[in-house]
Amino acid sequence: MGRLDGKIAIITGASQGMGEAFARRFVHEGARVVLTDVNEAAGVALADALGDAAVFVRHDVRNVDDWRAVVDRATRDFGAVTVLVNNAGVLGEIASAIELSQADYQTVCDVNQLGVFLGIQTVVPSMIEAGGGSIINISSISGIVAIYGSPSIAYVASKFAVRGMTKQVAVEFGPQKIRCNSICPGYIKTSMMVAATDEEGGEATTMMPLARLGTSDEVAGLALFLASDESAFITGADHVVDGGLTAV
Numbered sequence: 028m029g030r031l032d033g034k035i036a037i038i039t040g041a042s043q044g045m046g047e048a049f050a051r052r053f054v055h056e057g058a059r060v061v062l063t064d065v066n067e068a069a070g071v072a073l074a075d076a077l078g079d080a081a082v083f084v085r086h087d088v089r090n091v092d093d094w095r096a097v098v099d100r101a102t103r104d105f106g107a108v109t110v111l112v113n114n115a116g117v118l119g120e121i122a123s124a125i126e127l128s129q130a131d132y133q134t135v136c137d138v139n140q141l142g143v144f145l146g147i148q149t150v151v152p153s154m155i156e157a158g159g160g161s162i163i164n165i166s167s168i169s170g171i172v173a174i175y176g177s178p179s180i181a182y183v184a185s186k187f188a189v190r191g192m193t194k195q196v197a198v199e200f201g202p203q204k205i206r207c208n209s210i211c212p213g214y215i216k217t218s219m220m221v222a223a224t225d226e227e228g229g230e231a232t233t234m235m236p237l238a239r240l241g242t243s244d245e246v247a248g249l250a251l252f253l254a255s256d257e258s259a260f261i262t263g264a265d266h267v268v269d270g271g272l273t274a275v
């Protein structure tokens with residue numbers, strides 16, 4: 028018996044990195060999953076490899092029509108949605124606050140913040156129809172603290188906003204049995220992290236109690252728990268998975 032038997036999930040940004048790890052783990056644990064991403068080739072290949080429990084839909088999280096198409100596909104193929112993982116995100120330009128252009132600020136907030144809002148707004152009615160659900164928003168330790176050399180003020184702003192939306196949704200929709208939590212990863216070895224630091228995490232790991240980068244699978248374990256009924260009394264909370272970095 029899988030820990031997500033009967034769950035119907037949408038995972039954004041699922042073509043690679045953490046989203047891919049979530050998709051693999053969720054299907055392994057019995058969920059039926061709609062994988063979405065702007066990277067169509069990789070997403071289609073992953074969904075094919077995962078079999079009948081997975082489908083891919085090309086989806087830009089900034090686009091409300093795309094969101095409607097994703098929910099329609101999920102409902103048609105599998106039924107009302109019970110899990111949403113708002114994972115898609117971009118790092119954006121690495122620049123100081125006085126150098127970052129308005130356009131670059133907007134781009135990051137459109138994907139990382141507006142995309143999460145549109146996902147919540149489009150998927151919650153399906154969860155109400157299902158009788159409840161679990162929303163997992165991927166924030167960051169950059170949504171909790173600022174870090175020297177952190178990507179940019181836009182990334183930090185967008186990830187703080189994700190934690191705020193998480194709490195608001197938990198409060199608004201708790202009575203409808205919809206839980207909403209955030210995950211705040213530290214340095215996890217994906218192409219995004221390598222872009223922000225380097226292959227081994229740069230100086231970041233030397234300040235970390237566990238002194239190494241995390242893996243996407245280690246974040247997937249937390250996402251699985253929050254998606255499952257094992258976390259039935261947990262909502263409106265931020266869950267840090269950072270090797271102890273923010274404890275220092």
Ligand SMILES: NC(=O)c1ccc[n+]([C@@H]2O[C@H](COP(=O)([O-])OP(=O)(O)OC[C@H]3O[C@@H](n4cnc5c(N)ncnc54)[C@H](O)[C@@H]3O)[C@@H](O)[C@H]2O)c1
Nearest residue numbers: 040044045065087088114115116167212214215217219220
């Ligand atoms: N890797 C880290 O160290 C780290 C740390 C903290 C938080 N995060 C967050 O975790 C999430 C996943 O990051 P990752 O490290 O796996 O990055 P990644 O770059 O490997 O994957 C991100 C995915 O999002 C997709 N994407 C980008 N823009 C999109 C859009 N407009 N619509 C739909 N899909 C889009 C990309 O195509 C890609 O497949 C992001 O929200 C990121 O901010 C990452």
